Amino acid sequence: MTDATPGSPRVRWADPGDAAAVAARIEAEVRLGTPRRIAFTGGSTPLKVLALLATRDLDWSQVTIALTDDRRVPDDHPASNFGKIHAALGATGARFERLVEGMAVAPFDLVWLGMGDDGHVASLFPTMQALVRPGPTVIATTPVPLPVEAPFDRLTLNEMALKATAEIILVVTGAAKRALLDRVLAGTDVAALAYPVSDVLRGCGPQVTIYWSE
Ligand code: 6PG
Secondary structure, three states: OOOOEOOEOOEEEOOOOOHHHHHHHHHHHHHOOOOEEEEEOOOOOHHHHHHHHHHOOOOOOOEEEEEOEEEOOOOOOOOOHHHHHHHHHHHHOOEEOOOOOOOEOOOEOEEEEOOOOOOOEOOEOOOEEEOOOOOOEEEEEEEOOOOOOOOOOEEEEOHHHHHOEOEEEEEEEOHHHHHHHHHHHHOOOOOHHHOHHHHHHOOOOOEEEEEEEO
16 A cells, blocks of 8 residues: 555555455455445446456355446346346355435445546446435436447436445556546646546545556
8 A cells, every 4th residue: 555645635545456456355355254235336347356256265145245336227238237246246145235216325344436537436427417315325317428338327326325435445447547536636626626536535535545557
């Protein structure tokens, strides 16, 4: 781990920050052997980590796997986050918690987030249609414009639900996303402060560990 980031005392960088390190972090949570609630991100970055976790000999019986968000498609649709996560970990004996619009969300032990090139996290987008609900809740959102890679309505944990956790791990790859995070953490770029990831990294909230790799 490297030191906390100036201006964001609750943010630190994992070193290394690659898929093996992320899998090790999730594995450490599972190995605690007590009831654990872990929210898994969607997108493509997790696929390497899910493949590593599926090969580990772990007791998942005390673990509830939730999703940070999902596209509103059937489980067998290639864009389904639930479909991808369940394909990798469905046979482990973990309990799966589905996203239901308006559902109150219990606190987590660990929330695993990815980030889009536009600074979105979960399915909280810089511009979107959303019905705001009080408390830590599952809300429906529609990104504006719809992302080409996943042009779907969404269900997502709202910010309060994402922050109701002991720790957030933010897993991102590539130079462009690193540059975006550096702008957000510097706190001097007004445009960057409008990104949803800024709400996660700045202000009040849990410890955030960023796992970054090329
Ligand atoms: C989703 C994710 C989303 C994702 C980012 C990054 O449903 O798409 O939850 O927030 O983490 O879009 O996606 P990649 O990992 O594919 O870059």
